[in-house]
Amino acid sequence: MAEPIVIATDLRKRYGDRVAVDGVSFTVAAGEAYGLLGPNGAGKTTTISMVCGLLARDGGTVTIAGRPMDGDALEAKSFVGYVPQDLALYPDLSARENLDFWGKLYGLGGAQLRDRATAVLDIVGLADRAKDRVSEFSGGMKRRLNIGAALLHEPKVLVLDEPTVGVDPQTRNAIFETVESMKRSGLALLYTTHYMEEAERLCDRVGIIDLGRVIAEGTRRELVAKIGERDRVRVSATGDLQALTDALRTVPGVESATSAEDGVLLVCRGGRGLLPRIVEAAEGSGAALTSVEVDEPDLEAVFLHLTGKALRE
Numbered sequence: 001m002a003e004p005i006v007i008a009t010d011l012r013k014r015y016g017d018r019v020a021v022d023g024v025s026f027t028v029a030a031g032e033a034y035g036l037l038g039p040n041g042a043g044k045t046t047t048i049s050m051v052c053g054l055l056a057r058d059g060g061t062v063t064i065a066g067r068p069m070d071g072d073a074l075e076a077k078s079f080v081g082y083v084p085q086d087l088a089l090y091p092d093l094s095a096r097e098n099l100d101f102w103g104k105l106y107g108l109g110g111a112q113l114r115d116r117a118t119a120v121l122d123i124v125g126l127a128d129r130a131k132d133r134v135s136e137f138s139g140g141m142k143r144r145l146n147i148g149a150a151l152l153h154e155p156k157v158l159v160l161d162e163p164t165v166g167v168d169p170q171t172r173n174a175i176f177e178t179v180e181s182m183k184r185s186g187l188a189l190l191y192t193t194h195y196m197e198e199a200e201r202l203c204d205r206v207g208i209i210d211l212g213r214v215i216a217e218g219t220r221r222e223l224v225a226k227i228g229e230r231d232r233v234r235v236s237a238t239g240d241l242q243a244l245t246d247a248l249r250t251v252p253g254v255e256s257a258t259s260a261e262d263g264v265l266l267v268c269r270g271g272r273g274l275l276p277r278i279v280e281a282a283e284g285s286g287a288a289l290t291s292v293e294v295d296e297p298d299l300e301a302v303f304l305h306l307t308g309k310a311l312r313e
Contacts, residue, residue: 002029002032003030005028005029005030005064005065005079005157006051006062006063006188007061007062007063008024008025008050008060008061009025009060010023010060010061011025011062012059012060013046013050013057020043020046020212021043021047021050022211022212022213023213024043024207024213024214025060026217028189028190029188030156030186030188031183031186031187033179033189033203034190034203034207035192035193035198035202035205035206036190036191036193036214037199037203037206037209037303038194038208040194042194042209044161044192044209045162045192048190048192051069051080051159053069053073053076053077053080062076064080078153079157081151081152081153081157083146083163084146084161085162088149089134089145089146090134091134092135093133093134094130094131094132094134095129095131095134095145096117098145099120099121099145100113102152103116103117106152107153108152116152117130117152120148121148123181124148124151124178125178126141126145140167140168140172140174140175141171143163143164143167143175144171147163155187156187156188157189158187158189159189159191160179162192163175164193164198176202179191179202180202196298196303208223208299208302208303215306215307216306220299223302224296224297224298227305229301230267230268231267231271231272231296231297232266232294233265233267233275233292233294233295234263234264234265234293235248235263235291235292236289236291237263237282237290238288240287241259241264242259244282245264247281247284251268251274251277251278252277253268253270253277254266254267254274262290266278275292278292
């Protein structure tokens with residue numbers, strides 16, 4: 001893995017008697033998307049606010065591209081593009097005028113600002129609406145422009161706090177494509193969400209956060225392996241289903257095979273990797289396969305196992 005751009009160590013924040021963040025640590029490398037996955041109120045926004053230097057820490061350290069996020073931390077902050085949950089846009093200004101405003105706050109101007117604004121509008125798919133007032137935009141278009149404003153100064157890390165809240169599925173996919181493009185360009189991405197499917201699609205590694213603590217961290221596969229979950233494979237077929245069941249029980253890696261109404265249900269590890277052997281064994285049994293479906297455990301199952309509650313509770 002590349003050298004970390006973001007290093008957060010033992011972050012702590014308390015509001016009176018309530019501990020909002022309790023010893024959170026993680027790193028994010030260039031070209032990597034790291035997700036903080038947890039329910040509302042878990043401490044995600046407080047954590048990233050400390051990472052961005054927007055909120056004072058009670059404890060812990062943050063460095064961005066080797067620069068400490070301490071004091072005014074102007075150099076460290078200059079490496080960060082922050083996309084907040086709330087829209088940071090002026091509705092009476094056009095898309096380009098909004099970018100011009102934020103670009104000047106970043107210290108950009110002249111031809112450099114014009115070129116960056118043009119490039120950003122293209123990245124977020126709003127080049128044809130550059131002169132239109134933001135008040136005329138849909139909620140999804142505003143979200144995309146919000147992301148664009150954070151990209152103007154070419155940051156090293158892009159921090160996105162629940163960027164798809166309240167948007168329609170089409171806009172959500174557009175935001176996903178933008179985020180994936182940013183990752184391919186080499187940006188380090190720090191992404192908070194309470195949507196399991198977003199974390200699974202976008203994030204290379206995930207920190208599951210609950211009650212202010214990261215209770216597990218890793219890739220999706222690593223997290224699933226920690227709780228010992230198995231894949232479920234449904235083999236649909238016609239013919240002698242008992243012979244099919246007996247044959248599939250002999251496949252190395254299959255832990256159980258149970259006859260069902262129109263096929264066989266398997267429990268195994270690494271179900272997708274076993275598919276060639278499953279098909280071969282099925283063909284040898286004389287049954288005729290009609291379909292094979294693999295149901296892999298997801299991050300929702302991991303969260304439920306670790307906390308005893310559903311992700312959105």
